[in-house]
Amino acid sequence: MFTRSQRAIALASSAVAICAVAASTSASAAQPKPIKCKGGSNSCVATISLAGGASNKKLRIALSDTDLKLAGQSVKPAEVKGAYSLTKGSYSLGGSLYTVTLNAVKAIPKGATLTLKFAVPRQRLGTPGK
Secondary structure (H helix, E strand, C coil), rough: CHHHHHHHHHHHHHHHHHHHEEEEEEHHHHHCCEEEEEECCCCCEEEEEEECCCEEEEEEEEEECCCCEEEEEECCHHHHCEEEEEEEEEEEHHHHHEEEEEEECCCCCCCCCEEEECCCCCCCCCCCCC
């Protein structure tokens, strides 16, 4: 049927394939799927569940345009306001991806959400080009 060397080659090929699948799986686990920011070229809104808390969870938010900056945040219910923090916010991919680290206490109830609003920054009067 198969010679010893053919079986060895088949086993080696299988091992390489398994390693490749494992590497791609761990790479995709390290890069969470981006959260879509819903809106247009002037503003967008991203909603994130806070239920059950989070520990150093990296959020990746796909913005609807490259000119948008974080303009505000709100939580529901209001009692959750001091129970979370956002740190290390940064923009990448030409400004179309916002990445931030979320920490939130475990006791946050089901249905609690964090809403991030992004908008084109307003130009200040008297400062042309800014």
